[in-house]
Amino acid sequence: MDINRLRNIGISAHIDSGKTTLTERILYYTKRIFAIHEVKGKDGVGATMDSMELEKERGITIASAATYCEWEGHRINIIDTPGHVDFTIEVERALRVMDGAILILCSVGGVQSQSITVDRQMNRYDVPRIAFINKCDRSGANPYKVVDQLRLKLNHNAILMQIPIGLESGFSGVVDLVSMKALYFEGKNGEVVREEEIPAKIIEEAGVKREELLDAVSMFSDDLMEAVFEESVTEDLIYEAVRKGTISRQLTPVFVGSAYKNIGIQAVLDGANRYLPSPGQVENVALDLDDNEREISLSTDSKAPVVALAFKLEVTPYGQLTYLRIYQGAIKKGHDLIITRTGKKIKVGRLVRMHADLMEDLSSAQAGDIVALFGVECRSGDTFTDGDLNYSMSSMFVPEPVISLAVTPEDNKSQHNMSKALNRFTREDPTFRSFVDQESGETIISGMGELHLEVYVERMKREFGAEVLTGMPQVAYREAITRQTLFDYTHKKQTGGAGQYGRVAGFMEASDEGNYEFINQVKGGAIPTEYLPAVNKGFQSCLKKGPTFGFPVLGMKITVNDGKSHSVDSSEMAFTKAAIGAFKQVYKKAKPVLLEPIMKLSVDGPSEFQGNVMGSINQRRGTIISSAEDGAFTAIEAEVPLAEMFGYATTLRSLTQGKAEFAMEFSRYTKVPESLSEALKGNKKKESKGEKKK
């Protein structure tokens, strides 16, 4: 396969803009499938790319399914990516390995917040793109407005390659501004493209838009500029100039159509072939681990040593399926590969090319290609080489999880299945984490949003037979003292048997650093040196569970400056007990307060929702630090107690029509307001009474 005729493209946009519908048409026209099934279709089959049962049911794409097709002598590898905010890691992964992308926009909704998020992600990976304004058949469709938004909101040098013939219910075809022909899509599924003269009523408009196109793209080609002056413009000159502009990310060619109505899809495929880069035209770098992580430019030479990146793992009933992008060299069946991270050697057993959940066996694959390996144990993001090089591809951007949930298996069988499921999910998806909370003993799962976690809980049930109950996770409260307090305690038990005697005196105070500190200021051997570690141990043992609220105690400084021992009855145990006694004696006098984790919260969303978002943060005891407007988008930074943030994803979604997204990370611990502190204290008492009764 000529690498110049290979395209690796992602299809990205916000939810419900028609990504899966478009992909379904592409597969149909390229003869990879022989029937079109709709997302949420009446036939109950679901779209081809939504291979997971759950995806078909919900009509959203969850896992990005890779597939390929051939169009006009080009092989196009497509990764269909989810549009929902909760699944952005899938988008990130797709963009990481893609050389170009089709950005889909809704001709009614225009550039929405998720389009902006996706666009930012594309910028991060320098992905050239073409845009497709979909749903031109819908009521309220206005592709011209969307082009303006592309320019204003996303700073794209967007230029229409086509104009629509009619709009809304009258949308019937497109005018190609390069060939200056009208295109109509006929046949049962729009597979027959009929070329006609441009209808008289829009010929003038077409002329104006072509002038705009030539003005914009001639900036990228002197030959085209000259041809414009000499009125000798050819189609090839335009294609070449648009291609240059697109690959350099200075131009975004825009196509229009309706995937659902089968209008304009073939032109988008032509656009992908013509304007998006081949793997050879994209610079990819790896880090040379033997040379202080120096960046090395990779070549698409198939004879060069192999460098490949595992960008997605999927667990199938037959073992792990590893999606791989080959950046350099060639991978052959039966050859050995080394995983850079572990140095582990693996043999290439089954090498396949994926078509949604179907696969095609291959004997070899070349640089630039996207394939999958069967039965290889590795992690997402691992680099593979043939052992000649010690290279690692730069790591993918992995956002931190923002929400956690406690999961409890319903029975022993579910317990076993749940651990199997969690083990698999955490390897498949770096944004999904699981751990056992040492304090509550609960299994906590964390991820990018409630839907994200909800999907995994569903998958646990469906794929692994693990029935689990979900609950609210325990917020990690802490307590700390606020006042310096003196202690003087004698532990004495000298009534029969071996006696116990130990006296400790000193003071406790809050430590500036927030850590536990133990200061020995004992003079004259009042406490023999060998017993001081026991005193320290006694105090430390009290910190695990504060006497007032029952949470771990943070930031305490203990200074011991006096004491007394007995030549026979003193022991390590006696001094440990003396320290515990001293702690309990004065802890409450030291005015303990309850602390709660405060999260730094960022909410990004369209500016029109600024007030709603601010209100929602305020209601959650949050403090807004700043609000930054950029174009039509506002980013709000705030600090909010974690305890108030559960369910926020849902609240935010409903407040902002799903157009805003948020991220949060731990900032610090601060004092819980008095009223809440009392309520928590009450709850804690009830809990401990309940435990005692049990």
Next chain:
Amino acid sequence: MKGLISVGPLRILEKSSRRGLGPGNLGALIARAGVGKSACLIHFALDKIFRQERLVHVSLKEHPEKVTSYYDVIYHDLIKALNIKDDSEYRTLIDKNRMILAYLNHSFDLRRLQANLKNLTEQLQFRPDALIVDGLDFEEAERELFEGLKTIAQESSLEIWLSALSHRHITETNERGIPHPCNKLDDLLSIILQLKPETSGLFLSLLKDHDGLGNPDISVKLDPNTFLALD
């Protein structure tokens, strides 16, 4: 923080006829690029905040994170100069009384500012007493914008301080001696200050003082690093 005025550039306002800008009024601080307009305005802002007044810092060029770090640096110098050991009370005042609004990539307009101020009042019960607007391009902005700001100041009874960038090569002044870029706007500005580096140091002087002209001879010498008053 009683000592703030004695150490900060605000000492100049003590010398103004009304001892400050006052609600409903616009004030401008003129200086060339890099001289320290933002730092001086942050001193003004901190003064407001420590007087328990609520302040909105509007940044038209910098991201909020950068604005916050400017505040941190200036605050640190101030605390050091006033020899304050436990500053937790002041930190709380900053958290409570300061709000940063940034308008990046030419996102600023009056309608947005008004909407944002309304949101602050209605959603957060944060009604500002003063606004600092840093980074407004006086050359590009229309007079209507300043008139609009004046209306906001009057309607909401707040004072608005603006930073104004001057250029070495533009020496024009109006008949009252007010230099570019405030020369065509001085009817809207109640106080105009100028921050100017001289061979003998950095000086903040009063060019316009409410209804009258300021006395340029009345000036405060500032430390060019901390912008604290030297004399």
